[in-house]
Amino acid sequence: MAYGTAVNFEALRSVAFAGIGAGYTAVGTATTDHTRLFSVFNTTDVDVIISLDGSTDHIRVASGTGQIFDLTANKVRDDGLFIRQGTIFYIKRAAGAASSGNVWIEVMAAQGGV
Numbered sequence: 001m002a003y004g005t006a007v008n009f010e011a012l013r014s015v016a017f018a019g020i021g022a023g024y025t026a027v028g029t030a031t032t033d034h035t036r037l038f039s040v041f042n043t044t045d046v047d048v049i050i051s052l053d054g055s056t057d058h059i060r061v062a063s064g065t066g067q068i069f070d071l072t073a074n075k076v077r078d079d080g081l082f083i084r085q086g087t088i089f090y091i092k093r094a095a096g097a098a099s100s101g102n103v104w105i106e107v108m109a110a111q112g113g114v
Contacts, residue, residue: 006111008033013105015091017044017098024054024090033109035083041066044101047094052083054090061103082110 013028042048042061050059061067071081089105 007036008109008111010107010109013089013107014102015104016102017100020044020046020048020091020093020098020103022092024051024092026054027089027091027103027105030086030088031083031107031109032085033111034085035087035107035109036072037068037070037108038083038089039066039068039106040103041106042101042103044098044103046096046098048103049092049094050105051090051092052087054088060094085109 010032011028015025015027019025040050040059040061042063042065045063047060047062049057050061052058059067071083091103
């Protein structure tokens with residue numbers, strides 16, 4: 001018997017270097033489903049910090065790098081970890097102002113929740 005969950009690719013979330021400040025700023029809108037996988041890519045010339053609550057430093061992404069977070073690797077249906085529906089990703093610079101590039105966040109979610 002095969003199990004599976006349909007995937008929902010959410011709209012790309014991005015912010016240009018000029019929009020990355022010393023305080024947290026929302027990147028796009030709230031997630032529409034439970035996030036199973038997300039990636040963060042930073043082409044700016046500064047390190048950035050990602051927050052999932054707008055006040056706590058959660059993930060640091062170095063300049064010119066990216067990270068992929070597969071929360072439900074090798075899981076089916078409702079197994080595994082998820083980021084809850086309605087979560088907003090926030091961004092700020094780690095130090096110094098960026099002068100080029102952008103940051104984007106890609107989200108893959110379980111269609112219709114879990």
